[in-house]
Amino acid sequence: MPALIEALDLTKKYGAHVALDRANFSVEAGRIVGLIGPNGAGKTTALRAILGLTAYEGQLKVLGHEPFRERTALMHDACFIADVAVLPGWLRVDHAIDFVAGVHPRFRRDRALALLAKADITGERRMRELSKGMKTQVHLALTMAIDAKLLVLDEPTLGLDILARRAFYDALVNDYMDETRTILITTHQVEEVENLLTDVLFIDKGRIVLDSSLEDIATRYAAVAVAADNLDAARAEKPFHERPMLGKVVLYYEQPNLTKLASLGEVHALNVADLFVAKLSGGAE
Amino acid sequence: MNTVIWLVRREFWENRAIWMIPAVIGGLMVLIALFGRVDLMSISPQMPVQAVGGGFLLAVGATFFAVMSIYSTWYLLDCLYADRKDRSVLFWKSMPISDTTTVLSKLATALIVIPAVYFAGADLTTLIMAFIVSVRWSASIDGALWHANLWLQLQTLWLYMIATTALWYLPIAAYLLVVSAWAKRAVMLWSLLPPLTLVLAERWFFDSHVIADVLGKRLLGYPAQAFRDDPGSSSWVTTVVHNDTITTPISIWGFFNVGGFFSSAETWIGIAVGAALIVCAIQLRTRRTEI
Numbered sequence: 103m104p105a106l107i108e109a110l111d112l113t114k115k116y117g118a119h120v121a122l123d124r125a126n127f128s129v130e131a132g133r134i135v136g137l138i139g140p141n142g143a144g145k146t147t148a149l150r151a152i153l154g155l156t157a158y159e160g161q162l163k164v165l166g167h168e169p170f171r172e173r174t175a176l177m178h179d180a181c182f183i184a185d186v187a188v189l190p191g192w193l194r195v196d197h198a199i200d201f202v203a204g205v206h207p208r209f210r211r212d213r214a215l216a217l218l219a220k221a222d223i224t225g226e227r228r229m230r231e232l233s234k235g236m237k238t239q240v241h242l243a244l245t246m247a248i249d250a251k252l253l254v255l256d257e258p259t260l261g262l263d264i265l266a267r268r269a270f271y272d273a274l275v276n277d278y279m280d281e282t283r284t285i286l287i288t289t290h291q292v293e294e295v296e297n298l299l300t301d302v303l304f305i306d307k308g309r310i311v312l313d314s315s316l317e318d319i320a321t322r323y324a325a326v327a328v329a330a331d332n333l334d335a336a337r338a339e340k341p342f343h344e345r346p347m348l349g350k351v352v353l354y355y356e357q358p359n360l361t362k363l364a365s366l367g368e369v370h371a372l373n374v375a376d377l378f379v380a381k382l383s384g385g386a387e
Numbered sequence: 388m389n390t391v392i393w394l395v396r397r398e399f400w401e402n403r404a405i406w407m408i409p410a411v412i413g414g415l416m417v418l419i420a421l422f423g424r425v426d427l428m429s430i431s432p433q434m435p436v437q438a439v440g441g442g443f444l445l446a447v448g449a450t451f452f453a454v455m456s457i458y459s460t461w462y463l464l465d466c467l468y469a470d471r472k473d474r475s476v477l478f479w480k481s482m483p484i485s486d487t488t489t490v491l492s493k494l495a496t497a498l499i500v501i502p503a504v505y506f507a508g509a510d511l512t513t514l515i516m517a518f519i520v521s522v523r524w525s526a527s528i529d530g531a532l533w534h535a536n537l538w539l540q541l542q543t544l545w546l547y548m549i550a551t552t553a554l555w556y557l558p559i560a561a562y563l564l565v566v567s568a569w570a571k572r573a574v575m576l577w578s579l580l581p582p583l584t585l586v587l588a589e590r591w592f593f594d595s596h597v598i599a600d601v602l603g604k605r606l607l608g609y610p611a612q613a614f615r616d617d618p619g620s621s622s623w624v625t626t627v628v629h630n631d632t633i634t635t636p637i638s639i640w641g642f643f644n645v646g647g648f649f650s651s652a653e654t655w656i657g658i659a660v661g662a663a664l665i666v667c668a669i670q671l672r673t674r675r676t677e678i
Contacts, residue, residue: 190475192401193475197400201393206482245481
């Protein structure tokens with residue numbers, strides 16, 4: 103089965119600024135992929151290219167389509183929330199449902215209504231009368247009621263409080279996700295999505311710096327916290343990053359010699375946030 | 388086709404002024420007919436009643452048409468700009484609707500749907516007003532407003548004008564769409580600046596006014612293009628009201644210049660330029676997602 107998203111030397115320049123610099127990555131069906139990077143790394147540009155909202159250089163196939171030239175066809179099978187709170191203020195909730203039901207062949211009205219009822223949002227209110235959180239709920243209800251193969255979310259919980267954020271991710275995993283779907287999500291709240299992701303793509307300065315499944319991260323990377331007297335021995339094992347912590351130094355390794363490290367200090371696995379910071383800040387912090 | 392209907396509905400949701408403005412104009416006119424004080428007895432008794440009736444009905448229609456022209460201009464300038472400004476374009480583009488369909492549905496809203504709404508509004512208003520006026524001044528007006536032929540002429544005039552203005556003003560409408568799809572702010576200013584600059588530059592460098600002439604002809608030349616200015620003296624009738632004389636056509640049939648309009652090179656050049664500008668607007672819509 104070919105990959106759902108296949109990018110080869112994907113490049114996007116804005117004048118002299120290179121937002122995407124020959125990025126290569128692929129996304130397989132049935133995965134929940136986090137596209138993670140600092141501000142200005144090219145996350146949004148990559149998503150815009152995948153969704154056909156911007157022209158690009160290089161090769162890009164999404165669900166077998168060239169996004170920019172075939173956006174209309176792509177949008178039958180893919181849906182996205184490219185930013186929070188973009189539903190226009192004049193739009194009524196019931197009209198929004200009618201409209202999507204009218205133009206989208208894969209929209210399931212009953213599903214949208216059930217999701218809205220759950221969020222306690224009634225029909226005839228306009229978007230401008232709703233709070234930011236409620237507006238996001240409406241957009242999510244509209245999007246999650248579409249039977250799409252690919253769902254793309256760009257910072258979907260920005261501006262939501264912790265309860266709404268938790269409710270959103272629960273709904274995403276429990277009500278929406280199944281083996282026929284694929285989700286690509288960007289966020290800078292790495293901790294929040296860490297346990298629902300199956301894969302991560304780290305992006306920095308327009309390039310993909312890590313493309314890995316979470317299982318691979320668990321087996322491939324490790325960190326050890328060592329006291330000062332073991333520091334030189336630990337450094338000899340070629341860590342790619344280190345940082346001081348509570349009088350000790352934590353060193354990060356790729357494909358480490360675990361028995362050796364265990365003799366130097368306390369070894370633990372890396373979580374995505376740790377790895378992200380380590381990968382993107384280079385040597386010592 | 389279904390998608391286009393939903394897109395037009397969406398325009399009505401967003402732009403409630405499409406039907407609210409004609410509703411307000413109609414309401415005001417009905418109020419004037421109900422409570423206005425017009426001394427019809429002083430109008431010259433020799434005047435042909437048909438001319439009064441025709442003039443009256445035409446004046447109502449002209450008011451609607453004038454307001455509609457202004458509103459449509461504003462609508463065209465706003466329609467591809469507003470959703471980029473509030474970023475809702477990101478929602479509309481997540482639907483399986485091509486940019487071509489979107490742009491054409493907005494053009495059709497401006498050139499066909501909005502005129503049809505104003506046409507319906509004008510018709511309803513004239514019907515109600517004619518009824519009120521006939522009852523209030525039944526003695527002097529004597530059924531002048533109720534001639535089937537008069538009404539038929541009026542309907543035909545509207546439909547003829549909707550069709551011919553849509554074609555004649557197509558390049559202007561398409562140009563406004565280009566500005567709307569392109570500008571990052573101040574759409575009104577950006578719509579005026581390029582033509583103004585061209586006109587002034589031509590005057591400055593070549594001391595000529597070809598561009599100004601072409602633009603002027605396009606903006607103001609519609610009546611000359613679509614109507615005959617003199618179909619023969621017998622078609623005109625002069626009415627004396629107090630000390631004024633009003634000259635009105637007895638019948639409009641002779642005024643339609645259908646053959647002249649459709650055989651004119653200017654009509655077809657305008658359509659061709661309009662089509663090219665529509666392609667531009669679609670391209671811009673595809674590429675410019677945000678401001």
